[in-house]
Amino acid sequence: MSKVRCDHCHLEFDEDVMIKDGDKYFCCKGCQGVYHLLRSEGLESFYDKLGDTKLQPAQQPKEDLEKFDLEGFVNRYVKKRDDGLYEINLIIEGIHCAACVWLNEKVLHKLPGIIEASINYTNNKAKIIWDPEVIKLSKIIETIRSIGYNAYPYDPSLQEERALKQRRDYYARILLAVFATMNIMWIAIAQYVGFFTGMRSDIKNILNIAEFALATPTLFYSGWVFFKGAYYGIKNRFINMDFLVATGALLTYLYSIYAMVTHTGEVYFDSVTMIITFVLVGKYLEVLSKKQAVDTVDALLGSLPTEVTVIKDGSKALVSVENVIVGDIIELKPGEKVVIDGVIVNGEASFDESSLTGESVPVFKKEGDEVLSGSICLDGVVRYEATKEFSTSLISNIATLLEDAVTKKPRVEQLANQISGYFSLTILSIAMFTFFGWYFHTGFEHALIVAVSVIVIACPCALGLATPMATLVGLGEALKRGILFKEARFLETIAKSDTVVLDKTGTITKGKPEVVAEEKFKEFDENIVYTLCEHSNHPISRGVLEYLAKKSKHKILQSQKIEEIKARGIKAIIDGKEVLGGNAQFLHENGITMSYEGENSLFAVAIDKELVVLYELADELRENAAYAIGKIKELGLEVWMLTGDNERSAAKVAKMAGIDKYRAKLLPQEKSAFIDKLHHAGKVVIMAGDGINDAIALACSDIAIAMGSGADIALSVSDVVLLDEKPMKIYEAIVIGRRVFRAVKENLALSLLYNVIAVPLAVMGYVNPLFAALAMSLSSLTVVGNSFRIKGIRWTRG
Incomplete structure (x- = not known):
């Protein structure tokens, strides 16, 4: 799809989502209106002075939403189903935990016209099915934005670019957090040493101010992702993991400021940076792990070319894969991937079909052989005739089924997501009771630190990751071996x-039985048997057909009243004669007596109620x-x-x-x-x-x-x-x-065992916020690591 620039703000977009006005293109109606206003005021020179400088696009969210309803956008990203419903795969930005998935699905299901809304936690991909007569896609996107998330159409070719952008954002935030943490540790060590040896109050105050200076940007820049998620969670009356992390870090930060200003108690700025750093690094490693698991799925379509070389009227032309029709002649060069199924009409080459079958041995193909989309031409130049369109080719069917497999959740995952939705609120309640319990026993400072440890150590993410991470790794491994769930x-x-x-x-x-014996009872026209077998797709009939074709050239005779009886045989009127062909039972049922005591498959033929020939066929294992x-x-x-x-x-x-x-x-x-x-x-x-x-x-x-x-x-x-x-x-x-299901059970057991042990320990005051943050991150990574053990299945070859 070609890119065009907006004639007002000069930003580039895909042509199919732009507003065309004569020979001009605009990204939104705001730009279109401003452009015509300046022209009408005689300010054409404004655009001459602008050159290649890009303007800030018009800030009109509703205008931005309109592109999701444009015909070009719908044709490219939306699947129109036979039942009149629309279907799209979206990527939801801003999902940090299973509770986010639960919230988005809950809100979307409340919209009138939404038939299905299912989100996979591991890759944030949502499958949404809706009734276009009741609700528009723009309204669906607007609803997702209103609860603090963003959505855009899933495009495999752009996933790596978006993943890189996300990683860079994490890099910057982690870099600052690690820098502050390493420096604050030296100050904290000095304070801890001074606590035992005695330290002047003015020196202690200077160290507190230095810790405050390092903790502040860590909390509000590196930890901004948690505050943002917490804000939208509260806005929607929903407690999520982001709220737990943000609350724990912020309470510790505010108390430390109070202690620093009033010179009472100890500051815990080091705990603030540790909480943010450990959780952020843990989330980043989780993102990397999920990306690795998703790569197998995204790579299936992301690596496919968007154009193919089509031969028309003796000349070559690059044609978009969506515009190729059945019958087009496509040329393949060495190293190119097949995008559309077809049959070779010229040339020969070896093809790598490992992405389809899991077998690495190249397959040699020549004129008349079928080529499947997803395979790679290794050597030689071939031309083949397209037998399907891109949307119905094998690789497209596989991708569609795989996307469905990823978004359709097992029952155990749906239950885990529901639990995660209420998990954070439960933990917050426990933390409040813990605070009051310790407050009356030991005082405010200790009670606050214990409560913060409870808030931070709880991990709904491990519970939410338990099933989708294992199933995604399993689906990817199965696909590598040519198995599609x-x-x-x-x-x-x-x-x-x-x-x-x-x-x-x-x-x-093998399903390709071959004739190993033929017994004739009287002379007959083999063209009659050839014609009869031509009308059947059963392997036995095809075996007889191939046998006759090898003997000599036959012709197809005029036939009528053709009837095939499943697992029995076929009958027809051919050249004016009543012809029966099939197994012994079929002929007995039609009044023809015969006996057969062999071990091979049988195809007997009778013409006008008289047995004429018997074919024995054998099939290899x-x-x-x-x-x-x-x-x-x-x-x-x-x-x-x-x-x-x-x-x-x-x-x-x-x-x-x-x-x-x-x-x-x-x-x-x-x-x-x-x-x-x-x-x-x-x-x-x-x-x-x-x-x-x-x-x-x-x-x-x-x-x-x-x-x-x-x-x-x-x-x-x-x-x-x-x-x-x-x-x-x-x-x-x-x-x-079996391996995936075992991993799911292990993951659920690990996540539940972690929370059952960790939360009570924190309530009893045995865990400080620093170790709570570290333990919380490690619990999620343990589940991720256990899921990747699925890749270690040892296969034996027969």
């Missing part, structure tokens, strides 16, 4: 599963299928195989794969009935299938895993998509789910 809650469900049900064809086997099933069993899960194939064929594959329990000759509805039976027995069921023939069974399972890289149906009916079709990925998905 469509919602974060599915990590919890898959961790609790105890039964795995596998479809045979396409899941345990997928790579390491038996090893993967063995590993799944080691996890303690029960494994079943379901198939519509005959009993002998099912037994053969089950034995090769190491499966003891299986069911054969099942129709799709019978597969789903079997899963319901497992549910009645109290089982939590994972169903893995090809996503095409097993849609009913997949829908009935607790976790539906679709085998198939990029199949649209697989993306739509499943809970987990394996971009690499190896059965080992099923095992890896279960392991990741």
Whole structure:
């Protein structure tokens, strides 16, 4: 998207959000009005003198909000759903703790027209769905601003720039805080030494003033982020973590000023700087950790080019990815990333598909092969025809599903956020009772310091981080291995599963059966069988079709009344003859007698009620299928195989794969009935299938895993998509789910244990504010560090 300058203030913006007035562009109506006013007053020379100098843009918040409703902005950032609702991903600035998430969601849900508002704490990304007939996006943004936060559309390409800006702000604040803390420590040491050896009051006063000079900028500049968050929290009648930190530091600061001026008691300016420094450094390390966890997600789309080289009428042109249509010819050079799915029409090259499948070995592709968005062309120049638009390509679908997974919270996270919403108020109440208790026992000074320690040591952040941090790291690790969870809650469900049900064809086997034997009973026109198989997408039919195509060239005959019976066969009228093709049971049902005792899959053909040919087909096991099933069993899960194939064929594959329990000759509805039976027995069921023939069974399972890289149906009916079709990925998905759920439980236990131990210790007066601030920061970092241990899963290769 090209940038244009406002013809009044000269600030640059994306063209699609600007107001166009003839050949002029304006960032808001304020600039537009001032421009025409100066022209009407004959002050054109004003703009000549202005040159490249930028004016302060018109300070009209409502005018600024209007850009969110402009057609260009909506087309770029807003997704228009089939149900008439609008959906957008926003980044919410100013979120410091889980309570902030709770507040924003609570306020947004109260707005009429808001259907869904879900915010992920780890990356501050909000998914908002609303009814455009009831509320405008500008009103949603205005509401977020009114409670002290800011919002802008999520754009992966700009995330690094915004993250850098945030880090620089932290750098400056931390630099001042650390400088003041290091210097104030020397003064504090001198005071502590003087406390024991005796110190003249005038020298003590000078040291107090020096500490005051160092603590003041630390509190009000470095700690400004906490005061800002606390102010908006109070404005909305809400106590958050920022309020706890700001209150603890400010009370200590004010008392120290009182002690300094009245020469009574001791000053605690060193505690003020320590509180701000430790908490600020802790928050900064937390930001860095969250950014590292989010990188896997943002990198998926952030690294994609926004333009591709399209060949039109023999000439090359750079075209925006959004403007590419099906049928366009796209040229790829070495090192370029595929953005849109397609089929190679010229050239050959090796492609790196590791971002999709997790496998680092390059895949060689030539004319006629499919290229998937997200892969990288390593060598050679190829041209391919786009088979999808950018919005429906694999990488776009993955990104959309991943964004949904990040924003949709598990039940345990929703509960933790609700607790965090009331946590700070509870701690503040405890601190008040603590103050009065100690005041009547030891006096004001000691009571205040103990109360401040209670306020500072409590940490709602660790509780709020426990679930989202672990799930985000888990989702990122799964994606690296070619496993896509469509919602974060599915990590919890898959961790609790105890039964795995596998479809045979396409899941345990490669799904590409080949003809290994042919038995003719009478002469017939092979074009009839070829035409029949052409009308079916079943793997058995496709196997016969490929076999006939290799034998000789065939033609497609005229056909009518085509009917495919799931898991049975297909029938049609071809060239005036009644043709049946399918398994033995299907032919028996149609009055044709035959017998078959083999172990392979069968495709028999009858023409005008007479059996003419029988094809035997065999399908190979997928790579390491038996090893993967063995590993799944080691996890303690029960494994079943379901198939519509005959009993002998099912037994053969089950034995090769190491499966003891299986069911054969099942129709799709019978597969789903079997899963319901497992549910009645109290089982939590994972169903893995090809996503095409097993849609009913997949829908009935607790976790539906679709085998198939990029199949649209697989993306739509499943809970987990394996971009690499190896059965080992099923095992890896279960392991990741269990590891994430274990980390969530550990994080919750750590955060609760910390608060249960730390708060009572502070109430009893065993912790001073300095160590309280350090402990509070370390508790959050402990949860973050424990979540990153998920990355240390040790994988075994079969």
